[in-house]
Amino acid sequence: MTTLSTDAVKRPRRKRRTREERARENWDALINAAAEIVGTDGYQGANIAQVTSRAGLALGTFYQYFESRQDLFDKLLPEVGGRLLGALGQEIQGASTAVEVEERGTKAYFEYAKANPSTLRVFTEAQVFAPAAYEQHMANVLSHYAASLRGSKGQGDFANFSARELEVLALILIAARTLLYQHYSRQGDVPAWVLRTYMKIIRALAGMPAS
16 A cells, blocks of 8 residues: 655645735734724723734834824724724615614614624724814714615605704714613613614604504
8 A cells, every 4th residue: 555745745725815915904903903902991002012912913014004103093983983884784785664774773783882892982082082083984974874864755754854954863863872882781782672762763753653
């Protein structure tokens, strides 16, 4: 019986990553590390050495992607916030009514915030430590939310609100989601009755009968 030498055994070649793939991996590692540190220690606790160490990268690698600590802060919320918006967008696809959109979106928001606990602190503290990023993020979220409500109005919901008033309503609902999660998640999951109460308010605002 003959045996094959190790040279004769063909091992599968590991796919070589492109420069773009490596760059994206490093970017994600730095953003994820910064978000984790801000989530536990706040923006004040996040310095460049800690971020690169958490990301498993050399200190010099940081400056290939960010000019400074403040530059990282200014880019952190748009990236983290964009991931949240993407996740919520997937969850509300196919919803046929304003109430269904809001129920799916709010439920998904609570679940995302639980799975990604750093997200809320990145958002809330950005108003002080990265005000430009905070304004950019809020403008983006408000634009999407108000557009969604205006689309619902076109289908007969929110008939008592003008297009301008729907922007005010969107801002109120954005704040409500955040405060409800912060207050009721302290002991674990947000209770089901909280979401039911929130949805009663949405149905009333949309001019739909209570479930």
